[in-house]
Amino acid sequence: MLKFRTFRGGIHPPDSKITAGKPIEKAKIPANVIILLHQHVGAPCKPLVKEGEKVKAGQKIGDSDSFVSAPVHSSISGVVKEISTQQSPIGREVQGIVIESDVRAESARMEAIDPATASKREILTRIREAGIVGLGGAAFPTSVKLSPPEGKEIDTVILNGSECEPYITADHRLMLEQPDKIVKGVGIIMNVLDVDKGFIGIEDNKKDAIKRMREAVEREGDEGIEVFSLKTKYPQGEAGSLIKTVLNRETPSGSHSYDIGVLVQNVATAKAIHDAVYEGAPLIERVVTVTGDVKEPKNLLTRIGTPFYDLIEECGGFKSDVGKIVCGGSMLGVAEFGNVPTIKSTGCILVLDREKSKTPEERACVRCGMCVDVCPTGLMPTILEKLARARRFEECMDYHILDCMECGSCAYVCPSKIPIVQLIRYGKEEIKRRE
Ligand code: SF4
Numbered sequence: 001m002l003k004f005r006t007f008r009g010g011i012h013p014p015d016s017k018i019t020a021g022k023p024i025e026k027a028k029i030p031a032n033v034i035i036l037l038h039q040h041v042g043a044p045c046k047p048l049v050k051e052g053e054k055v056k057a058g059q060k061i062g063d064s065d066s067f068v069s070a071p072v073h074s075s076i077s078g079v080v081k082e083i084s085t086q087q088s089p090i091g092r093e094v095q096g097i098v099i100e101s102d103v104r105a106e107s108a109r110m111e112a113i114d115p116a117t118a119s120k121r122e123i124l125t126r127i128r129e130a131g132i133v134g135l136g137g138a139a140f141p142t143s144v145k146l147s148p149p150e151g152k153e154i155d156t157v158i159l160n161g162s163e164c165e166p167y168i169t170a171d172h173r174l175m176l177e178q179p180d181k182i183v184k185g186v187g188i189i190m191n192v193l194d195v196d197k198g199f200i201g202i203e204d205n206k207k208d209a210i211k212r213m214r215e216a217v218e219r220e221g222d223e224g225i226e227v228f229s230l231k232t233k234y235p236q237g238e239a240g241s242l243i244k245t246v247l248n249r250e251t252p253s254g255s256h257s258y259d260i261g262v263l264v265q266n267v268a269t270a271k272a273i274h275d276a277v278y279e280g281a282p283l284i285e286r287v288v289t290v291t292g293d294v295k296e297p298k299n300l301l302t303r304i305g306t307p308f309y310d311l312i313e314e315c316g317g318f319k320s321d322v323g324k325i326v327c328g329g330s331m332l333g334v335a336e337f338g339n340v341p342t343i344k345s346t347g348c349i350l351v352l353d354r355e356k357s358k359t360p361e362e363r364a365c366v367r368c369g370m371c372v373d374v375c376p377t378g379l380m381p382t383i384l385e386k387l388a389r390a391r392r393f394e395e396c397m398d399y400h401i402l403d404c405m406e407c408g409s410c411a412y413v414c415p416s417k418i419p420i421v422q423l424i425r426y427g428k429e430e431i432k433r434r435e
């Protein structure tokens with residue numbers, strides 16, 4: 001049994017999953033949504049509507065001719081108020097469509113498709129038309145990911161249900177509450193790729209989800225699907241770590257998982273694929289964990305484009321003096337400076353009070369080597385941070401800086417509180433800018 005295999009390094013931060021027992025609640029329809037035209041990897045969309053136009057929930061309102069892109073849809077019924085520059089929760093300025101709700105429930109859906117009779121082309125077109133992107137945070141267009149380059153043979157699909165980031169419980173609740181849809185979704189992925197082996201990897205701190213998913217596989221799954229219990233360790237959910245744990249395959253430096261025959265998708269993405277195919281539903285809502293220092297932390301089924309403050313308000317508001325609002329968990333999250341809208345990849349809004357938001361004082365490196373011990377990619381974080389700080393970018397390349405997945409494990413253990421990840425990120429951005 002492969003059950004106790006794991007990946008190199010990693011850390012064990014407190015999981016702080018205070019919403020694990022909170023069933024998914026439908027959030028209120030917001031008065032306004034802001035649908036960003038660039039909320040995925042690839043080309044931004046162009047608007048397909050004009051100011052003053054009426055739209056329905058589910059109506060496509062932005063698209064692109066580029067292969068690597070994904071259309072966007074209105075998540076509510078209402079009127080286009082303006083199309084203007086907006087702040088994205090991942091720290092960019094992008095064009096967005098502001099829609100004011102008309103409080104009606106008018107929605108636009110596509111015809112359902114029977115995956116047993118539909119062609120692969122039809123399924124891929126549907127996944128694209130539904131605007132599906134990787135919902136685990138990567139936001140890579142799913143129809144593109146399911147079309148590997150010529151000559152790349154995929155033999156295994158791994159569904160990522162590890163949710164290793166502290167605080168976040170959106171995928172956990174989805175696996176408990178809608179396991180059959182996830183299993184049917186992975187079945188569609190396997191059929192599109194002609195793959196007969198699929199794993200659903202779930203960390204062993206979610207035993208209830210492991211049980212529920214195994215029961216769903218019995219009911220709805222192909223014979224080749226297996227639920228795999230993963231040791232709880234951060235960053236188990238990162239693709240390379242997951243592939244290493246489940247299949248004992250290494251992703252070589254500078255390559256992609258399809259180079260070693262594997263495709264990794266998130267459980268929420270599989271559920272979105274199910275909805276698009278079986279129900280004709282475009283991606284206009286998702287589960288967001290709103291947690292930390294709010295009065296009543298919750299898992300909310302939210303319309304994409306809902307302002308963060310609406311969701312915080314729905315959780316009773318701030319519990320104390322707010323220090324930081326983070327999009328994502330405490331390890332990979334991005335601090336926000338305003339009332340930004342949710343996007344497809346927003347799985348968590350984390351509120352931290354002033355005390356928890358303080359930046360620790362940085363001291364000199366004591367050469368303890370702890371950052372090296374925990375790096376899952378086998379990098380030398382202590383050398384990389386020094387080279388990036390000194391702007392010696394060519395030498396950073398010698399130490400494989402671009403392989404850093406920015407998991408934050410090194411900074412987490414550093415006793416000198418050196419902002420290692422920020423320095424590495426700076427080095428990577430500079431290298432990419434110069435290229
Ligand atoms: S160097 Fe990068 S990959 Fe390694 S622990 Fe630090 S952030 Fe993670």
Ligand code: SF4
Nearest residue numbers: 365366368369371414
């Ligand atoms: S963990 Fe911090 S103090 Fe220790 S070697 Fe790495 S950078 Fe230096």
